[in-house]
Amino acid sequence: xxxxxxxxxxxxxxxxxxxxxxxxxxxxxxxxxPGIDADCGGACACATCHVYVDPAWLxxxxxxxxxxxxxxxxxxxxxxxxRLSCQIKVSPELDGLVVKMPKSxx
Amino acid sequence: xxxxxxxxxxxQAAAQAIATLRAEGFDGSLTLVGDEPFAPYQxxxxxxxxxxxxxxxxxxxxxxxxxxxxxxxxxxFGVAAQSIDRSTKKVTLVDGRTLSYDKLLLATGSxxxxxxxxxxxxxGIHYLRSIADVDGLRPTFKTSKHLAxxxxxxxxxxxxxxxRKYGLAVTVFEALDRVMARAVSKPISDFYEKVHRxxxxxxxxxxxxxxxxxxxxxEAIRAxxxxxxxxxxxxxxxxxxNCELAKASxxxxxxxxxxxxxxxxxxxxxxxxxxxxxxxGRDGAHIxxxxxxxxxxxxxxxxxxxxxxxxxxxxxxxxxxxxxxxxLQIAGLIREGxxxxxxxxxxxxxxxxxxxxxxxxxxxxxxxxAPEYLVGRKLIGEGAHVAPERLADTxxxxxxxA
Ligand SMILES: Cc1cc2nc3c(=O)[nH]c(=O)nc-3n(C[C@H](O)[C@H](O)[C@H](O)COP(=O)(O)OP(=O)(O)OC[C@H]3O[C@@H](n4cnc5c(N)ncnc54)[C@H](O)[C@@H]3O)c2cc1C
Ligand code: FES
Numbered sequence: 001x002x003x004x005x006x007x008x009x010x011x012x013x014x015x016x017x018x019x020x021x022x023x024x025x026x027x028x029x030x031x032x033x034p035g036i037d038a039d040c041g042g043a044c045a046c047a048t049c050h051v052y053v054d055p056a057w058l059x060x061x062x063x064x065x066x067x068x069x070x071x072x073x074x075x076x077x078x079x080x081x082x083r084l085s086c087q088i089k090v091s092p093e094l095d096g097l098v099v100k101m102p103k104s105x106x
Numbered sequence: 107x108x109x110x111x112x113x114x115x116x117x118q119a120a121a122q123a124i125a126t127l128r129a130e131g132f133d134g135s136l137t138l139v140g141d142e143p144f145a146p147y148q149x150x151x152x153x154x155x156x157x158x159x160x161x162x163x164x165x166x167x168x169x170x171x172x173x174x175x176x177x178x179x180x181x182x183f184g185v186a187a188q189s190i191d192r193s194t195k196k197v198t199l200v201d202g203r204t205l206s207y208d209k210l211l212l213a214t215g216s217x218x219x220x221x222x223x224x225x226x227x228x229x230g231i232h233y234l235r236s237i238a239d240v241d242g243l244r245p246t247f248k249t250s251k252h253l254a255x256x257x258x259x260x261x262x263x264x265x266x267x268x269x270r271k272y273g274l275a276v277t278v279f280e281a282l283d284r285v286m287a288r289a290v291s292k293p294i295s296d297f298y299e300k301v302h303r304x305x306x307x308x309x310x311x312x313x314x315x316x317x318x319x320x321x322x323x324x325e326a327i328r329a330x331x332x333x334x335x336x337x338x339x340x341x342x343x344x345x346x347x348n349c350e351l352a353k354a355s356x357x358x359x360x361x362x363x364x365x366x367x368x369x370x371x372x373x374x375x376x377x378x379x380x381x382x383x384x385x386x387g388r389d390g391a392h393i394x395x396x397x398x399x400x401x402x403x404x405x406x407x408x409x410x411x412x413x414x415x416x417x418x419x420x421x422x423x424x425x426x427x428x429x430x431x432x433x434l435q436i437a438g439l440i441r442e443g444x445x446x447x448x449x450x451x452x453x454x455x456x457x458x459x460x461x462x463x464x465x466x467x468x469x470x471x472x473x474x475x476a477p478e479y480l481v482g483r484k485l486i487g488e489g490a491h492v493a494p495e496r497l498a499d500t501x502x503x504x505x506x507x508a
Binding site for chain 2: 022026029030031032039040041043044045046047066067070071073074
C-alpha cells in the first residue's frame with residue numbers, strides 16, 4: 001500500500017498507508033489525522049479538504065478537473081500547490097507523497 | 107459540565123457531536139446508541155457511487171473504529187432506544203438496558219415515507235435510506251430490465267442516472283408538474299428533466315401512482331389509469347422525521363422535534379440535531395432541513411451547548427446532488443416569490459440561478475458552477491445586495507460581483 005505523509009499545520013507529521021483507489025482525504029480521515037474536515041465526504045462540494053502538496057510531488061499529481069480547480073480558487077490561503085485532497089486518488093505512483101494541511105478549513 | 111451524555115441515533119449528526127464534544131473539552135462519559143448494525147456512515151453516496159458499485163462499503167463510514175475508542179465513547183449498535191424517562195433522566199433500550207444521562211442528544215434522523223397504494227408490498231419495490239436498502243436494490247439492477255422510479259425528487263433522479271448506466275430502461279412517475287419541485291426552482295427542474303430525457307429516461311409528470319401489479323412479484327405500475335410494465339421499482343416520495351421518542355416523552359414536536367437556536371428542545375437537558383429537528387431558520391421561518399450541512403452544523407451547536415459554550419446556529423444551508431456528469435450545488439433556501447436571476451446558459455451545462463429577496467441574495471442553485479455557488483453562499487451569509495444585472499453578466503467574474 002502506498003505510504004502518505006501528512007503534516008499538520010503545527011508541523012506534526014503522520015505517515016500512514018492508504019489503499020490504492022482511496023482519496024488522500026480518506027487516508028487522513030480514516031487514520032484520525034486532524035486538519036481535514038471533509039464535510040461533504042469527498043463529493044467536491046465543500047472545499048474543507050484543502051492541502052498543500054509538497055513541491056517535489058507536483059509533477060506526479062493527477063491533473064485537476066474543472067470542478068476542483070474552481071472550488072479551490074476560493075479556498076483560504078490558496079497557494080500554487082493547493083489541492084482538494086478528496087480529488088487526489090491514491091496510486092502506486094504516489095507512494096511517499098507528502099501533503100501539508102492549512103491553518104484552517106473554514 | 108455534565109458528567110454523562112447519551113446520544114440516540116448513530117448517523118451523520120452523532121459522529122459530529124462526538125468529535126465536537128471531545129474537542130470542546132467534555133470529559134465525562136459518552137454513550138452512542140444506534141439501531142442500525144453499523145457505526146455512523148454517510149448516506150449521500152448511497153444513491154450515487156455506492157449504488158453504482160464504484161465506492162466500497164468500508165469507505166462509507168464517517169469515522170474509523172479507533173475514533174470511538176479514542177473518544178472513549180461507548181457504542182451500542184443494532185439496538186434501538188425505546189423510551190426516555192425525563193423525570194429520572196434515563197433512556198431504556200429495546201433490549202431492556204437503561205442508560206442514565208445528564209444531557210441527551212436526539213440524532214434519530216428520518217425515515218422514508220411509505221407509499222400506501224394496492225400492491226405496495228410486492229417483492230421488487232424498494233426504498234433508499236440505508237446500506238441495507240442499497241444492498242437489496244443493487245443486485246436487482248443486474249437482473250432487471252425496467253426500473254420505475256416513483257417520485258422525481260433528487261434521490262429518485264440520482265438512482266435513475268445510475269440505472270441508465272447499468273443499461274436499464276427507466277421511467278419516472280411524478281405527481282407534481284416538474285421534477286425536484288420541493289428542492290429547486292423551475293429552470294433547474296426543466297434543465298434536469300431534459301438531461302434525463304436525453305439520457306433515455308421516460309417521464310410521466312402530473313401522474314400519481316395508483317398501485318402496483320404482479321403475481322407474486324412486481325410486473326407493472328398502475329398510473330394515470332394505465333399499466334406500465336416494470337420489474338423493479340424505487341420509491342422516493344420523501345422522508346419523515348423520527349420524532350416518536352420525543353413525542354412519547356412529551357417534548358414539543360410537530361413534523362420535527364422543535365429546537366431553539368442552540369439546538370435545545372423544550373427540555374433544557376435534551377438536545378436534538380439533524381434530519382429529526384425543526385428550527386427557526388435565518389429568516390425566522392420554521393423549517394425542517396434534510397441535508398448533511400444541517401446535521402453537521404446542528405450537531406456542532408448542540409455539542410457546544412452541552413459543553414457549556416452555547417452558540418447560535420445561523421449557518422447558511424447548503425446541499426448538493428450528483429447526476430450523470432453534473433454537480434448541482436445549492437446554498438440558501440428558495441422561496442415562492444423570490445426574484446430569480448439566471449447567469450450563464452443551461453445549454454453549456456454550466457449555469458446558475460440566483461434568488462433575490464428584498465434585494466438581498468437569498469439562495470443560489472449552481473450546475474457545474476462552483477464560483478457561483480461559493481461566492482453565492484458567502485453573499486447569502488452576509489445578506490449582501492447585488493444588482494440583478496451584475497449577477498446576470500457573465501463578463502463580470504464572480505470574484506468581483508459584489
Ligand atoms: C440516499 C440518500 C442520499 C442523500 N444525498 C445527500 C446529498 O447529496 N447531500 C446532502 O447534503 N444530503 C444528502 N442526504 C441527506 C443526508 O444523508 C441526511 O440529511 C443526513 O444523513 C442526516 O443526518 P442525521 O444524523 O440527522 O440522520 P441519519 O444519518 O439518518 O442518522 C440517524 C440514525 O438514527 C437511527 N435511529 C432512529 N431512531 C432510533 C432509535 N430510537 N434508537 C436508535 N437509533 C435510532 C437511524 O436508524 C439512523 O441510523 C441523502 C440521504 C439519502 C438517504
Ligand atoms: S471533502 Fe468536500 S470538497 Fe473534498
